[in-house]
Amino acid sequence: MEQTKYSVGLDIGTTKIVAIIGKENEYGKIEVLGIGRSRSLGVHRGVVNNITQTIQSIQQAVEQAEANSGLKIGSVTVGIAGQHIRSLQHSDYITRPNSEEVIGEEDLETLCNQVYKLVMLPGEEIIHVLPQEYRVDGQAEVKQPIGMYGGRLEANFHVVVGQVSSIKNIGRCIKSAGLNLDNITLEPLASANAVLSxxxxxxxxxxxxxxxGTTDLAIFKDGIIRHTAVIPFGGNVITEDIKEGCSIIEKQAELLKIKFGSAWPGENKDNEIVSIPGLRGREPKEITLKNLSKIIHARVVEIIEQVYLEIKNYGHEEQKKKLIGGIVLTGGGSQLKHLKQLVEYITGMDTRIGYPNEHMAGDSDAEIASPTYATAVGLLMNAVENSHRFPRVRESQQQAAAAGEMVLEEVGRQEGETSRQKERKSVFDRWADKLKEFLDNAE
Structure with a gap:
């Protein structure tokens, strides 16, 4: 099989690293060709804190995916999260030299490029510039200005910002694992692509x-991304609480959470007890399920309240900004028993669990349709979409990689050579190019 026919999504999470190889079938659905997962040892709360261990975990996941599919992985699309991520709203405009010509993609790119030049805090870098609504000569709420006449083009943008060092560390891990970085995407955006209609x-x-390690939030309204946030708590904090509260080891705490855990204490009767084997011949421990769910409940409420605060900050309580679709829960932590009911109780919003099977081919492995793989599937979808958008650039990248060359500098240089740049690149792709050039110069 040619290399251009398939794409790879790599989810570098706090508990696991997942590599998914897939392609688009003739019906426009994603067909998974191979999957590899490994324990993530060098990532804490979504941020790489041990380069060597992360590289090893990436290589393990990639090798497993290659063995499953019989294909060779050259380049990957990676997700980014962590508490260093923040988002802001920004408005900008350009005055077009000739208002007699219709607005084209070049004008939108010029406007987006202008936003990329915003001065950030020291050590921060813009990851995504996501246009919301446009205005053309004062005409508001234009969703797609291409083809319209106008002299002044304005837009509101949702700008996602992250720490340069964290972005650089991810790039270094990918490069050291012998892979090329195709693109980098905010994880909540990838998950949203996979599970939302x-x-x-x-x-x-x-x-x-x-x-x-983290709980990611993405809010959409009128088909447009409105708000993103990353909260530095996740399933590991619940496991940690069980470990401390029940005086048991982490492995046992994790198993207890998965098998018997519930977010709703009222569900368990006082006489329901589970016995945990003692360490090295010590007496087994007896833990009541009511106490277990009380520990879980306390931490889950804290996480949901933090998320709900972000939803209220977006303005959900205003009639115009009301989220009629409610809440969709996904990720490994969403599989906790009675979590859906608790979220509905705290927020008063309709809630469902999101499974990433909407865009998958019918014969996909049932395991991949689990919420645990939502981000990885979303990253794969992003990789497939980008390969369609400019296949020629991708082909040349992969030929160069096959010849043992790193193409990062070349792709970075292409950005400056606008006269030669026939492929229409999105803002995501251009940002990935800048990162690649930045990584090479850092060596």
């Missing part, structure tokens, strides 16, 4: 992705 995005919906 277009109708939900139009109606207004909050996606809550509960991972091991």
């Amino acid at each position: 277009q109708e939900e995005k139009e109606a207004g919906v909050a996606l809550i992705d509960i991972g091991g």
Whole structure:
């Protein structure tokens, strides 16, 4: 099989690293060709804190995916999260030299490029510039200005910002694992692509992705991303609480949470007890399920309240900004028993669990349709979409990689050579190019 026919999404999470190889079938659905996962040892709360261990974990996941599919992985699309991520709203405009010509993609790119030049705090870098609504000569709420006449083009942008060092560390891990970095995407955006329908995005919906180290939030309304946030708590904090509260080891705490854990204490009777084997011949410990769910409940309430605060900050309580689609829970943490009911109770919003099977081919492995793989599937979808957008650039990248060359500098240089740049690149792709050049110069 040619290399251009398939794409790879790599989810570098706090508890696991997942590599998914896939391609688009003739019906426009994603067909998974191979999956590899490994324990994530060098990531804490979504941020790489041990380069060597992260590289090893990436290589393990990639090798497993290659063995499963019989294909060779050259380049990957990676997700980024962590508490260093923040977002802001920004408005900008350009005055077009000739208002007699219709607005084209070049004008939108010029406007987006202008936003990329915003001065950030020291050590921060813009990751995504996401246009919301446009205005053309004062005409508001224009969703797609291409083809219209106008002299002044304005837009509101949702700008996602992250720490340069964290972004650089991810790039270094990818490069050291022998891979090329195709693109880098905010994880809540990837998860949203995988589990949300277009109708939900139009109606207004909050996606809550509960991972091991972080809880990611993405809010959509009128089909447009309105707000993103990363909260530095996830499933690992619940496990930690069980470990401390029951005086048991982490492995046992994790198993207890998965098998017997519930977010609703009222569900368990006082006489329901589980016995945990003692360490090295010590007496077994007896833990009541009511106490277990009380520990879980306390921490889950804290996480949901933090997320709900972000939803209120967006303005959900205003009639115009109301999220009719409610909340969609995904990620490994969303599988906790009675979590859906607790979220509905605290927020008063309709809630469902999001499974990433909407865009998958019918014969996909049932395991991949689990909320645990939502981010990885979303990253794969992003990689497939980008390969369609400019296949020629991708082909040349992969030929160069096959010849043992690193193409990062070349792709970075292409950005400056606008006269040669025939492929239409999105803002995501250009940012990935800048990062690649930045990584090479850092060596």
